[in-house]
Amino acid sequence: MSALKPQREIGWATWASVIIAALFVWSLMAIQFAPADMIQVPGQVARVLSFFYPADMAYGWDKVLPAIVESIQIAWVGTLVAAVLSLPLALFGASTLFPKLAHGVKFISATTRAFPEILLAIYFVPIVGLGPFAGALAIGISSVGMLTKLGAEVIESIDFGPIEAVEASGGSRIAALRYAVLPQVLPEIVAHWLFRFELNIRASAVLGVVGAGGVGGVLLNTLRYRHFDKAAAVLVLTIIVVLAIDMISGEIRRKIINS
Amino acid sequence: MSAVLPKKPAKNWPLILGAGGFLLLMTIWSGTGIGFSLSELVCNIASGSRLLQESWPPDFGFLPRLVGPFMETVNIAIIGTVVGGMLSIPIAVLAARNLTTGKIVWFADRNFMNILRTLPDLFWAMLFATAVGFGPVAGALALSVFTVAVISKLWSESLESIDMGLPEAVRAVGGSWLEMIRYGAIPQALQTYVSYALYAFELNVRASMVLGLVGAGGIGMILESQRANFEYERVTMIILFVLVAVLIIEQFSSYIRNKLA
Numbered sequence: 001m002s003a004l005k006p007q008r009e010i011g012w013a014t015w016a017s018v019i020i021a022a023l024f025v026w027s028l029m030a031i032q033f034a035p036a037d038m039i040q041v042p043g044q045v046a047r048v049l050s051f052f053y054p055a056d057m058a059y060g061w062d063k064v065l066p067a068i069v070e071s072i073q074i075a076w077v078g079t080l081v082a083a084v085l086s087l088p089l090a091l092f093g094a095s096t097l098f099p100k101l102a103h104g105v106k107f108i109s110a111t112t113r114a115f116p117e118i119l120l121a122i123y124f125v126p127i128v129g130l131g132p133f134a135g136a137l138a139i140g141i142s143s144v145g146m147l148t149k150l151g152a153e154v155i156e157s158i159d160f161g162p163i164e165a166v167e168a169s170g171g172s173r174i175a176a177l178r179y180a181v182l183p184q185v186l187p188e189i190v191a192h193w194l195f196r197f198e199l200n201i202r203a204s205a206v207l208g209v210v211g212a213g214g215v216g217g218v219l220l221n222t223l224r225y226r227h228f229d230k231a232a233a234v235l236v237l238t239i240i241v242v243l244a245i246d247m248i249s250g251e252i253r254r255k256i257i258n259s
Numbered sequence: 260m261s262a263v264l265p266k267k268p269a270k271n272w273p274l275i276l277g278a279g280g281f282l283l284l285m286t287i288w289s290g291t292g293i294g295f296s297l298s299e300l301v302c303n304i305a306s307g308s309r310l311l312q313e314s315w316p317p318d319f320g321f322l323p324r325l326v327g328p329f330m331e332t333v334n335i336a337i338i339g340t341v342v343g344g345m346l347s348i349p350i351a352v353l354a355a356r357n358l359t360t361g362k363i364v365w366f367a368d369r370n371f372m373n374i375l376r377t378l379p380d381l382f383w384a385m386l387f388a389t390a391v392g393f394g395p396v397a398g399a400l401a402l403s404v405f406t407v408a409v410i411s412k413l414w415s416e417s418l419e420s421i422d423m424g425l426p427e428a429v430r431a432v433g434g435s436w437l438e439m440i441r442y443g444a445i446p447q448a449l450q451t452y453v454s455y456a457l458y459a460f461e462l463n464v465r466a467s468m469v470l471g472l473v474g475a476g477g478i479g480m481i482l483e484s485q486r487a488n489f490e491y492e493r494v495t496m497i498i499l500f501v502l503v504a505v506l507i508i509e510q511f512s513s514y515i516r517n518k519l520a
Binding site: 020026031033037041047048069070080114115116118119126127129131133137209219231239242243246 | 285286288289290292293294295296299300303304310314330331333334335337338341373374377378379380381382385386387388389390391394395396399400449453465466468469472473476482486489494498501502505506509
């Protein structure tokens, strides 16, 4: 019977598993995770979680909701700043339109994408002061890279027929951009903007940690003073608002792409 | 001449005006809400340039002290990816419509996944730092949860698009549900799983750099202490270091991902 079994060979998956297991064990030892912690940690988490109930919703409506609204506003302004900056950059980054410029633009956008927005906020806070304005600038600048890259990819995939048509009938380069390129790419680019808005809501929620406004600072303070019922209100309201915005924004994105 | 021109397509004015008005109102409301002002930005560029002068050149003498915390950051990212990657396998399978064990399980798992996805990485870090104390263990736990949120949703979608012939064949020869998943479903989606896991690792490396801002270990802890003391030439050093490290790890990871694809 056993002769019928296919011969197993030691493939890349086995080697990869061994390497990953070794890295994992090394990491556990490096952060001094003792086997005893395995038993202790779930208990600690459960104990703290039990303090979260019931949530202090009065605090939620008074203090948390305005902070969440501020996070939404930060994300909106940040996304808008990024959208305005990235649209021309995306045009220059499209290798089919500007073969020489595209390389440089793409390199810069790749570098800025590696930057977590919270690190940018660390620089903007001293410049424009503590508060949501610094957060919006950080979100805006850090979103430019990704929107430029996605926008350039959309523009690279367009149909060149309309451009040739505009130029054949005597239109300038600018006219070709306005009447042949933009109408083709705008729906998809707007969909990317909305998607980035969804990501930026989450990003702006944590900016409060470095004093750049929004709901993150509220959560940090409630946890620091161990007001777990108030922290629970932050979590509940954040989850509800983010889910709602994701649903609405996702629906609009589907409508734009399908129309 | 004008008779030859084709008729312009009719525009849906109510929709355009409605959407445009909504965008404008939203922008004005947000802009005033956060105190957006170009003049403030322009006026403060002067103080900003003073800050930039203070933060340049970076303090290279500080570099040796960054290596240890950076390794801790990588360790946190590895643990988070491995633990989260393993946990997300059952969660993704049960959230795949074609493989799940039942409607109720599917519905509960799907919503659980969506709720996990709403909270940003640093929120998890703050929660775990409160629960188990400041340090890398909190960071590793936070990234585990974050990894589950990233991988399970993406992978459940690729599991839904597999060829169901294989799993049905396993069932037909008397295999159990687990055997169907193990031999019929997972091998088909293994490559996408690896690629999502690497993607999660990239996100985790980037996230683990800032976990320390809320006390969850890694290089962010040093960043937070130097920032609080306005040692901006050191802050710049840390951020440059982080940037280079993230870019190298991303290049490496996307090289492997491209090879797999």
